[in-house]
Amino acid sequence: MFASGVISRPPSQVPTRPRSVASGRAQIPDLGAGASLHGKQLFPPDNPWNQDISNAPVDPNSANLIAGMGPNDVLHPDFGTVWKGAPNGLPYVVVGGAQPMVPIIFTAWGAESDAGPYPVPRNAPVEGGANSDSDRHVIVIDRDRWKLYEMFDAHPAAGGASWSAKSGAVFDLNSNAMRPEGWTSADAAGLPIFPGLVRYDEVFEQREIRHALRFTVPRSRRAYVFPARHYASGNTDANLPPMGLRVRLKASVDISKYSPAIQVILRALKKYGMFVADNGGGWFLSGAPDPRWSDDELGMLKTIHGRDFEVVKMGRIVTQ
Helix, strand or coil: CCCCCCCCCCCCCCCCHHHHHHCCCCCCCCCCEECCCCCCCCCCCHHHCCCCCCCCCCCHHHHHHHHHCCCCCCCCCEEEEECCEEECCCCCCEECCCCEECCCCCCCHHHHCCCCCCCCCCCCCCCCCCCCCCCEEEEEEECCCCCCEECCEEEEEEECEEEECCCEEECCCCCCCCCCCCCCCCCCCCCCCHHHCCCHHEEEEHHHCCCCEEECCCCCCCCCEEECCCCCCCCCCCCCCCCEEEEEECCCCCCCCCCCCHHHHHHHHHCEEEEEECCCCCCCEEEECCCCCCCHHHHHHHCCHHHHHEEEEECCCCCC
């Protein structure tokens, strides 16, 4: 959760030029926890995550769906610096091709998981910290093979020589291949998590987020829509959001009053929108932790409400 008032400092300023452009170097991600990807795009340009939906039609049931998600609730930055003594958000680590592969033992949804081994470092960051009792997601990006490895409820064994997890998924970041219909991933919607995070490197280095984001809702429908592959509810109310529902910030919302960094996030919400990816807090926007965030500045997002969004027209709704 967002920890308001954790630190107090003036809103940060966005650099005048993206570092990767200024240096003229190739887009080679750095290594390590929370490392910069230097603008390298996840998935092909025509992937749903990278789709500009700013002019897409509004869903006919948009008003009812927004009402079902809480029109008066505020957009909540579910990331930042520190919360309850641990990094606040969904952490990730970038590794190279030489990272040793380790066995993964699945304890719940193994039949819908991609078998190991995965290149998980012994000290891979865990959501909520090493002793967390939260969802304990672990996210690893192999920059050389350009693959994404994600686990849910992950626990190291023998000092990280192997890991157990309730579920896991591997995504080829050069491909538009999707998980089988009806399969979960490390996320309820069967989607990858990492592409939907607000990341510090994009906001301050690139000055642009060029993909959709991820958010959670308190109640979802027993249904999913493309590109989601899985639902996580027994409720059949057609006015509740199915997994994969996409919203965008209305073009009429004035973002000029916000700091440069917050405008980067809000522009992405207008151009690419965000997907319902899991059950959780209402309008909780996902991001990666970083000690350089200003929690006070991120709190500005809380002046955006559910009613400031509209639902992008959905395709086939899968209920079975």
